[in-house]
Amino acid sequence: MSSILKKLKHSDLCGRGGACFPTALKWEMVKKAPGKVKYVVCNASEGEPGVQKDKYILENYADQVIEGMKIAIKFLDAKEGFIYLNPGYYQCLHSHLEDIIADLPIKVIAKAEEAGYIGGEETAVLNALEKRRIEPRLKPPFPTTNGLWGAPTLINNVETFYDIALIESGEYKEERFYTISGDCLWDGVYRLPESYTIRRILEETDNYPDFLFCVQVGGAASGEMLNISQLNQEVAGSGAIVIYSLKRHHPIGLMRRWVDFFVRESCGQCTPCREGIFRLYQILYSQEVDWVTMALILENLAQASFCGLGCGAAVPFSSLIYNILPFSPEWQKKIGLDNFKKICQSFKI
Structure with missing residues (x-):
C-alpha cells in the first residue's frame, strides 16, 4: 500500500x-x-x-x-x-x-x-x-x-x-471550512474543527442569535432545516449554515424561494424532478396550498428522482414541515391554525 x-x-x-x-x-x-x-x-x-x-x-x-x-x-x-x-x-x-x-x-x-x-x-x-x-x-x-x-x-x-x-x-488537523450566512452578524467562511457541533460553530464565530431562529445546514437550496434543539450535531455535507429569524421570515415565503430556484435549475431529464418541481411551484403559488398533494410529490421526488440533486430537492420542504413547524408557534401563526392542522394531517405529524 x-x-x-x-x-x-x-x-x-x-x-x-x-x-x-x-x-x-x-x-x-x-x-x-x-x-x-x-x-x-x-x-x-x-x-x-x-x-x-x-x-x-x-x-x-x-x-x-x-x-x-x-x-x-x-x-x-x-x-x-x-x-x-x-x-x-x-x-x-x-x-x-x-x-x-x-x-x-x-x-x-x-x-x-x-x-x-x-x-x-x-x-x-x-x-x-x-x-x-x-x-x-x-x-x-x-x-x-x-x-x-x-x-x-x-x-x-x-x-x-x-x-x-x-x-x-503532516499538517492536517481534522479541521474544515464552514460558510455561515443569513440573519447573522458575521457572515463568511471559517476554518474550525470538524468535530464542532452547529451550536458551537455559531458560538465560536459570535453568530449565535439572541432571537428565535432556525438553521438550514448544507446550503440555502437543498440543505436540511433544523430547530434549536437539533444543533448539537456536526455539520455534514458542504459545511454551510444558513440562519433564519422566525420573525423575519415566512415559511411559505421560504418554500417559494426554494421552488423558484429548483424550477430554474432542474435539468429536466427525469419526470419525478421535472414534473414534481413544477407541481410544487403551482401548489405553493396557489391561493390555497394543497398539502396532501404536496406530501405525495415530496415523497416521490425523494425516492424516484434520477440523481442525488433531484432527491435532495425534497429535503428543505420536508424538514421545514417536520423539524420547524411543529415547534414554532411563531410560524404556526403565520400560516394560520387551519393550515397547520391540514399540514399535520397530510404529513402525519
Whole structure:
C-alpha cells in the first residue's frame, strides 16, 4: 500500500463536496480500475446557494489545492487533471490558477453558463468536460471505473484536495471550512474543527442569535432545516449554515424561494424532478396550498428522482414541515391554525 493511501485511511477523510464518500476508498477504487489512461478532476462548480468555501480556498490556498491534485495524478499515474470552475469563479480565478499550474498536466476549464446547479453533479461535470449535454449519467457504472471519455476518473472537491495536501505534509488537523450566512452578524467562511457541533460553530464565530431562529445546514437550496434543539450535531455535507429569524421570515415565503430556484435549475431529464418541481411551484403559488398533494410529490421526488440533486430537492420542504413547524408557534401563526392542522394531517405529524 502506498504512503499516501495509508495516510488517507488513517485520516478518515471524507469528501467535502456533500456526499461524504470516504476519500481513501475512492482513490483505491480508481487505482484498481483497469485501464491505461486515467484522469483527475477537481470539482469547483459550487452551485449551491449559501456555500462559498471553495471560492475562499481557491482565493487563499490555491497552491495546496494544486498540490493535492499533483499527489493524486502521481498516485494514479493519471494522464491529465482538470479544474472545473463555475463561470463566475473562472472570471476571477483562472489567471491565478493558470500561473500555478504552468508546466503541469492540469487544465482550468470554465463551466458553461447554461450548466447551472446541475452542472456540479459529478457525472454532469464529466459530460461538460466532454462537451456533451449537461445532465447526470446513470450510475452504475461510476466515474471510478467509467468516467471521463470512458476512463477511470477521480473526482474530488476543492476542499478535499486541499486537505489531501495537508495530510501528505503532516499538517492536517481534522479541521474544515464552514460558510455561515443569513440573519447573522458575521457572515463568511471559517476554518474550525470538524468535530464542532452547529451550536458551537455559531458560538465560536459570535453568530449565535439572541432571537428565535432556525438553521438550514448544507446550503440555502437543498440543505436540511433544523430547530434549536437539533444543533448539537456536526455539520455534514458542504459545511454551510444558513440562519433564519422566525420573525423575519415566512415559511411559505421560504418554500417559494426554494421552488423558484429548483424550477430554474432542474435539468429536466427525469419526470419525478421535472414534473414534481413544477407541481410544487403551482401548489405553493396557489391561493390555497394543497398539502396532501404536496406530501405525495415530496415523497416521490425523494425516492424516484434520477440523481442525488433531484432527491435532495425534497429535503428543505420536508424538514421545514417536520423539524420547524411543529415547534414554532411563531410560524404556526403565520400560516394560520387551519393550515397547520391540514399540514399535520397530510404529513402525519
